[in-house]
Amino acid sequence: MPEQRDHVPFTVALQPIHDASHHHVADRLVYGRHTEDEAEDIMSSTAKALASTVYELGDSGLLGDRTLLVDLPLGWLERPELLPTPAPRLALGIAEEGMIDAELLATLDDIRERGYRVVLPTRLLKQDLETMLDRCDIIVLSSPHDLDDKTLERLPARNVKLLVENLDSREELARYQAMGCDYYHGNYLAKPNFIASAPRGRHGNRAAQIRLIRALYEDNSDFNRLHELAVQVPHLHVAILRRANSSYFHRGGKEVDLHRAVQILGLIELRRLILTLTLASLQPSSRIVLRMALIRAFMCRNLAAPFPALDPEDAFTTGLFSMMDALLEEDRNTLLEHLPLGQPIIDALKHRAGPLGAVLTLCENHERQVEEAIDDLPPDQLHSCYMNALSSTKALMDNL
Structure with a gap:
């Protein structure tokens, strides 16, 4: 629906x-x-x-x-x-x-x-x-x-x-x-x-928001857990990246990914940002599209893992943001213009260029094979990455 x-x-x-x-x-x-x-x-x-x-x-x-x-x-x-x-x-x-x-x-x-x-x-x-x-x-x-x-x-x-x-x-x-x-x-x-503001989805991923807020106020907050939960709320993911890459928090250098962004902001700023955005109810997401985006992100990370020159987190971000326009109901080019993403990620998303673009293209091609396949696909390394991505996505979304 x-x-x-x-x-x-x-x-x-x-x-x-x-x-x-x-x-x-x-x-x-x-x-x-x-x-x-x-x-x-x-x-x-x-x-x-x-x-x-x-x-x-x-x-x-x-x-x-x-x-x-x-x-x-x-x-x-x-x-x-x-x-x-x-x-x-x-x-x-x-x-x-x-x-x-x-x-x-x-x-x-x-x-x-x-x-x-x-x-x-x-x-x-x-x-x-x-x-x-x-x-x-x-x-x-x-x-x-x-x-x-x-x-x-x-x-x-x-x-x-x-x-x-x-x-x-x-x-x-x-x-x-x-x-x-x-x-x-x-x-x-x-x-x-x-x-x-443009009209937005009303409901959003409320369960993930509630779990994220709860995790922020636990006595021993786990930054890895916060990252996992933030990934499930696309609008919040973007807000955290923008906040951590702003001049007030980020003093230049390479754009930071979500893992690093969570660490840079720290618990107090994350609480402030997340509580405000949750009250604002501005986190539109579709569970079906979110699942597809996470599968793609995890698969890109799996494909990049064997190559020392590729950052697995950059690959994960590339896969996730390749569907962020659908998750946020925003025009892709407009969204990318305002996101603090590294140029290799932007080139991969816009033109499928560079090593990250090759990883993303490989992932997208395999998705089409999975969708069109009548018989089971051969258990090669590519499909193994896809199955592992399915498993990681299921583990992440089972908590919703």
Whole structure:
């Protein structure tokens, strides 16, 4: 039965933020859905927004080197394992209206200790000015009368910045500049950039996700086990590769494969990424197609094993990603343009070129022989690699 698809696109808007010299230095994330369901889970919406702007796009995404300002629910801010990274590139605000209490103050203290900047509206700041000035880095102004002159004079010494929102005219800009404001956003300077995600499969490989999350929180997490589980969730596989190969985690050199990516990110970052993407429900996969892709990947690895010049993990990745477009319901060329894969793998996938391309072609030819064979195929070395791949795939998917 074909997988159900989510036909309601999830929309993210990035509002450009400029400094006093009109340089585009940051973006403010605004997110929602084209839906009349007012009761949609705010945690799920937050997860989808962060997945789109932080975890999936990576260095090649919409933000570049700019800072991202995002308002998060208190339930999200109170869970350190969900806070997006890297902290120096993010400024976090509070999505809900609320009152200052000991729990909120502790949350803000923890966020700042982790390296995040805190963004507060003046309405929250004014509830307890002295207390909150020590716990914020950016104050959001909606009117030039939000703060009095005495308070404004105190801000530079505390390195607290002022962000003007919804700027509509040249006159407003001049007035706020005279006040010494630092950042500005609004339609007068730039209109928001709206991005609607493509419809995706709704269900995904939920069992593998649950097992992966459980494995991440075991006392003695096994990186090999994490790799095995991550392979079963194609969308997550791609996100881990992009994250590990980003400039923040990867300092140049050869692109890393999934085994190395899991090690580079470590448990804390993997927990953060996987929990967010699981909440976002953005992992479309088909069990039948996944089985075919894993058989091909394991067979490519088996075929490469006797040759010292071939990396078995590169062969595995080549086999798996040869069907990743079907698993992710994405155009292959578009997908490859945004994946941090080595050039030999890309050449093999696009043109069946090089040693990896030869291995992939050999595997694909044998698949056709298996599909068309009436009688049993001879037990040669090629078919032995295929049977071993069947066995490895069965062992991997039996846990689902």
